[in-house]
Amino acid sequence: MKKYILSLAVLSFFYTKSDACAWADPDYDYFNLFTQTIIKDKSYLPFLHSYSTRFYTEFNYSQIPDENIASWKQFFNNQLSYAETDYLVNKMSMNDLNDLKKGNPNNPLLKKLGTGFYSKYREGIDYLIEAKYLEPYMRINFVENPDSFYYSRAESDKNATNLDYNKTISALTSLYNAAKNPEIKQRYGYQLVRFNHYTRNYDKALQAFKTYVEPIRLKGAPYFMALDQLAGAQRGLQMNSDANWNFFQVFMNSKSRKESAFVSMKLSDTASFNNIMKRAGNNEEKNMAYFLLGYEDFANPIPLMEKMYDINPDSEILKVMAARSINELERSYLPTYYYASDDVNNPVVQKSNSDKPNDQTEVKEVKKEKLSFWDKIVRFFKNLFGGSKSDKKEGEKKSDQSDDELLDNPNRIPFYTQNTGYYWSENKPTDFLGDLAKFTEKTKEKSKDEFWQIADAYLKFLSKDYEGSTEILNDIKTNNPEYLEEIKRMKVLNDIVSQPKITAEYEDHLMKNYAEYFIERKPVATDSINSDYNNYYGPVPSTASFLKDVLANRYYLQGEDGKSFLMSNKLSDLQYNPNSSLVKSVEEFYKKPNKTRFEQQIIAKNMDDVGNIDAFFNVIYGDRAMRMGDFAKAKSYYAKAQGFVGIPRLNYDWVSSEKPNVPHQYAQNEYNGFRNISNLVFGHNVWESFESSDTVSMEAEDYSPFPFIKPNMNKLELADALIQLSKIANGKDEKAAKANQLIGNLLYNTSILGYYRHLFVMDVDNTNGGKFDFWSTKNKTPYQYYYKNFLYTSYIEPDNFDLAINYYKKALQLNPNREQKARILFQMASAEQGKYYQYEAKNPANIDYSDPKWSEKNQAHEKQMQDIKNQKFRTYFALLKTQYADTETSKSLMGSCSYFDYFMKR
Known part of the structure; x- marks a missing residue:
């Protein structure tokens, strides 16, 4: 099975502020602190609030009582438990019941009940035998439309038309007439209605209900099962108003059929609701109609809840509406992620x-x-x-x-x-x-x-x-x-959220009283109803995760950024957006003596996945110093980072069903964030291709005057080479010019535009990702609240392209060779292009798409930006064109750089 090193920075590229991604689940966007399922009438569990599915599903369906099983349990004089009754009615085979009827039970439950059980409940057992015979056929025959896109069942699938119609009707009618028990009699009536419905004999289904079900005058489970079938037949006859009303009655009176009855009602317009409301003969029916209307139209539930309150302030469905309303509010007050504003001047x-x-x-x-x-x-x-x-x-x-x-x-x-x-x-x-x-x-x-x-x-x-x-x-x-x-x-929520400041004393209080919310435990198979689903999306947001967010927010507001970060992230996550000030705060916490028990067990545990922690910090600091052109400081950090084991990465196995969490082991000749850096980092690119190998995209300069530039270096050696180059660059000769050019090359090549852009931003290669965004926020940090979802937002400090340009300027001034001057000017122009991209990112159009003049305004903005680019960010391209167009270097560049070719020919 092939394994890959996957940068999470690349993964984070796919996450946006929009939840419209195909894999996004809106029910993961809140913590469910108010547990909707505490409603007492569990038959309404499917009607709690959900965005992911039409009906709420995060519960065990066995919680919903089945009135049919309850009815059978009563029929058997409670001799069986609910579970035993369910097994007898729904799961036991017809052969087992026939064996009981013959006086030779083989099923363990029937053996326990004894042969007398049949003689005592003969009519019920005989009915169940008949029902189990019919059940495999009890579905409507599928009639495929030639233009339909629906799935066509296999021809071998059974349906009601596979039974002999006349024989089945005759048998059920005979059994109906022979039955003495009214409830069993009505159950046969239900079978007659259902069979006619499923054979599309809709008129006969209606007649069967009037003949065999209504006269019994029982309104228990069999009646509403039959009424459900009657409504289906009425739908087949286009008697939609009657069908809706009868499905409505099933919805009201059945506990286990509410979801299916609601779907069958097809309440797609106001007229459907009005018809039900007109037929509502009592307050209970009116109350239920209001509930259905509120369930379908949930913009603001309060007006309908007021109507329901006037009818019955203690009704169960009013509590369902309240639970749904609270859930809706919670999603806006307590989302799992608060998106920060990009403009600190307009909070x-x-x-x-x-x-x-x-x-x-x-x-x-x-x-x-x-x-x-x-x-x-x-x-x-x-x-x-x-x-x-x-x-x-x-x-x-x-x-x-x-x-x-x-x-x-x-x-x-x-x-x-x-x-x-x-x-x-x-x-x-x-x-x-x-x-x-x-x-x-x-x-x-x-x-x-x-x-x-x-x-x-x-x-x-x-x-x-x-x-x-x-x-x-x-x-x-x-x-x-x-x-x-x-x-x-x-x-617990009130206690923690009301605490103005999280002190050491309060942290002790948390561990003493609420440790269960912060100390992670290993998940067990029974923790979640949909374990496969949760394995795909990750752990469901919980009270514990909310409290961690609250504490992360408190630490953030208190200025304890390091603790805030580690409440939501691992230390290794710093690699993706290594902002220096945040790294410094995290390091301060790492080195803090006498940590509280909470800090040790809850926060510090997230610092165990980078190998040598001191080396990890020093590489980040050294990288930042390199990007700022302070090579001596970088060397001092890198000297303390030689125990660095490599940028933390995981080997992802996309074939295996097991969670891929194997730490990557770097090969001896592999770049690991510190070692194996080619001297091509001082060269220039032959063509713009990040996907090609460096030997294809890059070309070396003449390093012979600088023997300290080794073919392969680690960062300590690289920093030392730059220090030596800097000393030589202070001279006035051609060698000083070359030294300045090489330093400029390195700074450009390791910027966001360069082939080696990954070297000083804690990355394993130059593939795209969030850290390669051009800096656009005006804030010191894009985080307004705390560091949750750290990987979703670019956070690294911007490149200073003027550093490279200043070295190039010295090289240009000291180098007498026109060909080399042309090459240097092109490099300067490339760095200047980076400055334009930064300007462009900070000055977006910000034109609303709903603006009727969007196209016109957008074109005007593009023209304005183009004018600014030509006026302020084309200095060195212009010099190349006016003074060095005749050089072989310029001609060669025109062949390899299409934009330069376009500029030169304008």
Whole structure:
């Protein structure tokens, strides 16, 4: 099986701020802190909130009671358990029941029951034998449309038409007439309706219901099973209003058939709802109709919930609506990832205003003030003598902030953010937290169910009223185990989220009282219902992962970036975007003496995957010094990095079903982030091809005057060579010119545009990825909240192309050879092109696609950028054209560089 080294930096290229990727699962975008499944009536579990699937699926379907099994259990006078009854009715073979009928039971359960079981329940057992005979055929015959794209079943598949119609009807009618027990009689009636429905004898199905089911006058499980079949036959006759009404009745009265009945209703328009509402004869039916309407149209559920409250404030379906509503709010208040603004000058500040209709979150944009001369004087003296608290920038991050400042920080989660909402619709969710909170407070006074108190407490938690939330939780008296678990979790949430600053003492408190939320345990097979699904997407966001995010955010706001980073990432992740200031903070934590137990067991455990940790840090620092042209400092770092074992990578086996997590072992002649660097790094590229080998894309310069440039070097040797070149470059002769040119080449070749662009950014090769984005953010860091999803955002400091250009300038000045001057000018022009790309990235068009003049404005922006490029970033191309066009070097470059050829011929 072939193995590959895969850079996660490349993987991160595929992640964008849009969740429209085919593999994205919107139900992984929130933490599910308020557990929807605590609703008492489990038959409504499929109708809880989900974006991934039409119906909610994250539960065990055995939780939904089957009224048919319950009916049979009662028929057998509770002699069997629910599980035994289910086995007898749904899983036991027809032959086993026939053996019982013959007085020779072989099935262990039937042996235990004895032969008397048949004589006591003869009619029921005979019915089950007949039902099991029919069951393989009980599906409608598939009629394929010539233009249909539906899958055609194999011809051998059984369906109702495979049975002899007349014989089957005759047998069922005879059995119906012979049965004495009304319930068994009605079950035969159900079979008659179903058989006619599935053979497309729709009129006869309707007649069978009137003849064999209705007269029994029982409204138990068999009745609604038959009614379900009747509605299907009515749908076949285009009696859509009657079909919808009967499916509605099944939905209301059946626990196990709610999902299928809802699908069968086909409530695709307002008229369908209105017809059901008109036929609703009592409050229960009206209440259920409102529920269905709210389920289908979920932009703002409060108005419909008010109607349901007026009918019955204690109804179970109202709790389902509340659970769905809370889930919707949670997705916007507690998404698994907050996307940061790219512009620090325009932070978005969310403030709640409960006096506004629907308690909509007020979003204000902070704009630059126009200050008068007097205002400027006042501000000068305020700044001179220390501004007030209100003068500090909102969202400011400082290590010495007071508790009040930390609590008031607008970037302190949770807060409302405009989440992606409806993945299949342009409609965006609204912030109805205030309205729902008022509704919940009102309802908990009327309803006896503690659900409403828990909901009220949770909404206060979202509103950041942690004290009020905890007070409610402390007053709840309940024995419901699901409620108790939710209450326990919410108390933990309130405690941690309300803490203004995470101190060493509070970390001790976390380990003493809440260690279970932070110490990872090995997953077991029963942890998840859909284990295969979760293996594909990764672990489901949980309370523990939310609390880790909260702490990461707190550390970030407190200025403890290193701890914030390690709450969400491993130390090896720094390789992908090695920003120096963050690396320094992480190193400070690494070297911190007397770490707390929390720091040791929860945070520091993420620092065990890079081999020699000191060497890892020193390589990053050395690389940054090289990019800044400080070769002496780089050498001092590299001298302490000789224990470096290689950039951490995993061998991914795409064939094996096992998780690929084998650390890559670098071969002796393989570049590992420190060793095996070719002297071509001082050369120039023959053609622009990152995919080709360096011997094809690059060409060496004349290194004979510089014997210290070895054919193959490690970074320590490379830094030493640059130091020696720098000393020679201070001269005034042709050798000094060449030394300057070689240094310029190295700086360009290791920039974002160069073939060796991976050497000083902790990467294994020059393939594309997030770290090769041109720097465009105006912020010191693109992270506004904390370092979760670190790999999704480019974070490395930008190249300084002027460093290379300055060395090239010296080389140009000292070199008397016109051919060499042409080569140097071309290199300078290439570096200048990098400066333009950086300018372009910082000045995007920012034209809304909805603008009717988008095309016109976009073309104007492109022309403006082209003019700027020609006026400010074509200095050295222009010199080549005007002064060195006749050189062989220029002519050769025109043949290998299409853009240069285009420029020269204009």
